[in-house]
Amino acid sequence: MSDHSNNNNSWHLSIVERKFLLLWCDFIIVFGAIFLAVILRSTISMDLFLQRGYFGIIFLYTSLTVAIFYIIDLYNIFLIDFWTSIVPRIFIGVALTSLLVIVSSFFLEFLALPRKSIVFMSVVIILGMMLTRYYLMIVKRYPLNIMVLGSGFAALKMIEDIKKSGSAYFHIIGIYDDDDRKHGKEVMEIPIRGGIESFAADIKELRPQMVVVSFEKEIKETWTDILLQCARSNVQVSSAVDIYCKLFGKVPSDHIDALWLLSGIQLIRKPYFIFKRFCDIIFSLIGLFIMLLIFPFVFVIMKITSPGPIFFSQVRVGLNGSHFRIHKFRTMVVDAEKRTGAVWATKGDNRITAFGKFMRKVRIDELPQCWNILKGDMSIVGPRPERPEFVDMLKERITFYDERHLVKPGLTGWAQVLYPYGNTIEDATEKLHYDLFYIRNMSVFMDMKIILKTIATVIGGRGGM
Template sequence: MTKRFLITIAFDTIFAILALFSAYFIRFGFIPILNNMSRFEIARIIVFVIVLLFSSFLLEIYTYSVEIGKREYLIRITLSLVVSFFILTSLFYLTEFLLFGRIVLLVSLLIFGILEYLSYFIIRVTSNLPGFVNKVLILGTGPLARQIGNLITAKNHLYTLAGYFNCASEPVMVPYHNIISCEDGLCSAVKRVGAQKIVVSLSERRGVFPLQEVLSCKLSGIEVVDAPSFYEQITGKLLLENITPSWFIFSHGFRVTLALRLLKRMTDLFCAAIGLLLILPFIPIIALVIRIDSPGPILFRQTRVGEGEKLFNLFKFRSMRQDAESGTGAVWAKEKDPRVTKVGEFLRKSRIDEIPQLFNVLRGDMSLVGPRPERPEFVKKLTEVIPYYSERHYVKPGVTGWAQVRYPYGASVEDAIEKLRYDLYYIKNISLPFDIMIILETVKVVLFRRGAR
């Protein structure tokens, strides 16, 4: 979770409360005092805030990109307010103690939308001011430097490229007009281009790394990071090709404490139990439709690799023919897979086929959030060809995960590598707030049917 995301959430929380109180003042001529509110009135405010934040998250208002124009942003805000209105009115009709007056609700939503739209302009304006632009000087001119430079110029974040500094006999694989003169040394070059950050992107550091100059820049207040760490900050995944075992050892994160395990387990048990209770009335209908569509069992059991590389049986609603792998053995699913039944295609697109995995969560085989469990046949193959693949088994696999919400279904070794980048990023930054954000992202994936196969 980025600082920008957390700050935006904090401001929108304030905006929501301010909008609600302003609507009360416009309608009744006074502002409610928190000390005099009953617990039901406080509950109303909390629900109001949560719904507005959820709708904004659902419409991707918190997804910052310089490519999103003010018109598209206004459309997203308008749609999020419509979604909030329908959710709130549904809740208020179902539960009387949450009821707001119609004028208060409409005025508060309007004020919140205006405040949210104004904050967009503030972010865009301040992002272009000299004091707020994050200029990055890349140390190196080789293939790694080129990769980082292309990442910065991709126009999907707030970093701008100040240039490349060539301090070694690396092959020049970056645009020559972006190379900064090194006659006066690194510190002078940093001051000359006004860079706030140095990204060390040397393909080989031994004997060529300008230690004293980089140290001087660091002590002068310039942020210094290596290429893998910067790549992680920008993309939300790890740069596996340039990571060494020592990087894993000395980098922050990768700490799954006992307290975190207990907290995740309690959350898993509570959410899985609630989820199964909610879906229980629909299970007979799902079972009947599966049985009518094709012969075979309702539930599908498949061996998967879990925490500590222990094998367990994963449960799913059957979405393929009963003899799907009788002649092929274990193979990855593919687009328009002929083995998938008509009902199975809908179950997969809607992710309904994954619901029985809540039983795996209750049993302790899985967690709600974590790397997706893979089949042992694939794990054996991928461990042989992909470095650090086994490290994904240090935590429980999940019903959903960071890789699932950020990358479509994988059906090749290349896809497995890309998903591993996200899985290791999750393990490195594992926390309960991160899990909550992934669950919310999963809701978007399910609603918009992204990435299923």
């Protein structure tokens, strides 16, 4: 990753220029796909096509499509996993594009395409976008050249996780630090190339696209001046914490302060929370209806296999540390904690009934929580609510653990879809990193993404223990 040979063949475009290139390629692909789909099934001559301004309409629809791609984050150059991050977004974007064309066909006759033409258009767009990105990211491997300023813990954590990811897209040129004792040494095979003089020279010679700043102490004015020059030269300057969040979808809680976290939350607007509450009410009503449909079957099977109460309720910690009682279908034997007290469930836990294992796998044991959502104790998406006994213990041992209660807990969450079930302090710490990322980046799109990932998890049979 620190090899100079990588840099010699580098793609010397700034981050903004890379985004624009991808956007322009997508525009050509989408415009061409819609035009071909229309012209191949249409009896309209090219002259008439031009006279009626159909090119202008296709141009407008292409612009709307590219706007959709932008909204769903397809021009985020920090998406490092081609198959799990980029390809799903392409499919979602193309599905929305096809829906836009279908709806528009009711008002514009020339867009009334048969199913074969819509499939053709969708396939052309998907293949075109995938091949473009695959060529640039994997075949040519044009790296994003990064210089790291300072050797703070956040930068080292970023480098460590980039190396673990195995991505060749991010090329760390070197680390630059004021401490003369570190010069000439290596950190995880990345050379510490020198101080401010080396940095100034390498900026001109190696032409990075990004400078990541991670000083353990306050940044010096001399560094600030040169960073301003970088910004004026279209070199993106970012903190190691911000880049780490963009790359890995989680917050390194050991390397942030409360102000950083709270400032992000305050940027989230009230309309989002109003819309989210509206969706919570709709989804919870649908969930309760589904629960009523399956309740007779659950009732009969539970009475046969594990006599006792159908429902299980337990106190959990919610918004701002308030307590509420959560409701679930019972999946464990009656009085499961009578002898042990409050303990986390473990893999192969013999307290879980046979039918309980099935319900946890397909998540139907969670359906009664729709009542909690309807009441306003919970939301569809948010950090999972934890028990007060565990919260008190975890607050003492994990920095910023209490900050996860700044938002309503959820039926599903960012940590749940990205991290497997865990029952240790280390697992709770790692999940908190994902929860804090969600709290700082809450949006309608992110909620949709989590819901879709949850559905995929349930369909794939990768539900709870």
